[in-house]
Amino acid sequence: MKNTTFAAKMMIGAASLLFAASASASALEQFKTFAAGTKSARGEFTQHQVKKADSKTKVSTPASGTFEFARPGKFIWMYTKPYEQLLQADGTQLYIYDKDLSQVTIKKLGDALGSSPAAILFGSNDLEKNFTLAEAGTRDGLEWLKATPKAKDTTFDEISIGLRNGVPEAMELRDSFGQTSVLAFKNFQKNPNLPADHFKFVVPKGADVINN
Secondary structure: OOOHHHHHHHHOOOOOOOOOOOOOOOHHHHHHHHHHHOOEEEEEEEEEEEEEEOOEEEEOOOEEEEEEEEOOOEEEEEEEEOOOEEEEEEOOEEEEEEOOOOEEEEEEHHHHHOOOOHHHHHOOOOHHHOEEEEEEEEEOOEEEEEEEEOOOOOOEEEEEEEEEOOEEEEEEEEEOOOEEEEEEEEEEEEOOOOOOOOOOOOOOOOOEEEEO
16 A cells, blocks of 8 residues: 555645746756746656665655646646646645545645645745755756755754756655655746636545545
């Protein structure tokens, strides 16, 4: 049985898409431009986990899928491989649908976001209220920004965001258990036209519903 709670955290995990007006701008400048100018977006992602223990590095089977979001607090994060799982929020509630289990878990969105990585992508623009932001240098051809949650009870200790030419390409989420979730983004589309009811979730026929 798959761990749907962990998958939700990975998405609430999910991915911090940044956009900038200038390719030469610092990561922080690009981040602020993105937060101010990106009201919605869509694209594709890949994700895997890296865990270091006893001088060994273990890499999980990669997952992939698509995402769409509209600020604040509306998104569709769809895993398509290696199995199907949907995480969707309508601005008030978060729905986690596991197709194989035919099960929907419902959470309050405020509890799910908070100081999580999802707040960067899906929340409001007031990010410095919950995160300490700092430049993190250049690595692998990307300009990196580090976001450290100010709250002490968050899932992730540190979030790193990599940009190239003003476009988000990577995100790394490090937790307190020595595991890092690595995400890569492609086919990013800024401010697509999304209908008002696009993020309304409909419980699939026959699915069990769990309210948390």
